[in-house]
Amino acid sequence: GAVVSQHPSWVICKSGTSVKIECRSLDFQATTMFWYRQFPKQSLMLMATSNEGSKATYEQGVEKDKFLINHASLTLSTLTVTSAHPEDSSFYICSARQGEAFFGQGTRLTVV
Amino acid sequence: LAKTTQPISMDSYEGQEVNITCSHNNIATNDYITWYQQFPSQGPRFIIQGYKTKVTNEVASLFIPADRKSSTLSLPRVSLSDTAVYYCLVGAGGYNKLIFGAGTRLAVHP
Numbered sequence: 130g131a132v133v134s135q136h137p138s139w140v141i142c143k144s145g146t147s148v149k150i151e152c153r154s155l156d157f158q159a160t161t162m163f164w165y166r167q168f169p170k171q172s173l174m175l176m177a178t179s180n181e182g183s184k185a186t187y188e189q190g191v192e193k194d195k196f197l198i199n200h201a202s203l204t205l206s207t208l209t210v211t212s213a214h215p216e217d218s219s220f221y222i223c224s225a226r227q228g229e230a231f232f233g234q235g236t237r238l239t240v241v
Numbered sequence: 242l243a244k245t246t247q248p249i250s251m252d253s254y255e256g257q258e259v260n261i262t263c264s265h266n267n268i269a270t271n272d273y274i275t276w277y278q279q280f281p282s283q284g285p286r287f288i289i290q291g292y293k294t295k296v297t298n299e300v301a302s303l304f305i306p307a308d309r310k311s312s313t314l315s316l317p318r319v320s321l322s323d324t325a326v327y328y329c330l331v332g333a334g335g336y337n338k339l340i341f342g343a344g345t346r347l348a349v350h351p
Contacts, residue, residue: 133284135284163338163339165341172328172341172342172343172344173285173328173341174341175338175339175340175341178338220282222284222285224284224339226337226339229275229287229290230275230277230285230287230339231287232277232284232285232286233284234283234284235282235283235284237282
């Protein structure tokens with residue numbers, strides 16, 4: 130099946146710094162990708178829809194200036210957590226659809 | 242987007258069949274029903290998808306009644322490695338976003 134890859138798998142950063150997470154569709158083109166956040170023992174929460182060549186669509190309550198999304202090519206979307214704080218520590222997962230949805234392996238972000 | 246309701250948790254034993262039912266009373270005509278499996282610290286993995294009646298693949302079966310207001314994921318002869326969270330999602334195909342419900346936490350015991 131189709132493969133979606135995220136990088137890095139885990140990252141630790143200092144409070145106040147920015148962190149970029151990459152999401153790639155390896156064997157198909159994805160004009161649309163999705164970013165989720167998951168806290169321990171909770172379900173996935175959709176943060177935003179990433180659209181190739183245009184602005185991302187953010188879900189209600191998600192700060193677009195804090196979570197910058199760039200979808201510059203048909204196979205790459207990036208999520209940048211700006212001025213990260215400990216409460217941003219979470220598991221971030223991206224997804225792309227080719228009929229069914231395929232998910233990346235996730236990125237564990239820890240802000241210290 | 243149709244809301245889904247699943248049991249929060251289930252317990253089973255190795256070798257048993259497990260059936261997880263999902264309610265989706267407001268499913269739309271063009272919505273499909275898809276089930277995903279998620280292990281800790283991993284992204285969800287596709288299990289099975291259906292529109293109506295019964296669908297079977299190498300890992301599971303999906304039963305959907307005529308009114309499509311519910312669906313049942315059937316896992317035959319579970320093993321310890323099937324311990325995971327299972328999500329039922331309802332939505333249209335194409336490039337539409339998928340909204341996750343709470344999921345069902347399945348624990349398989351020796």
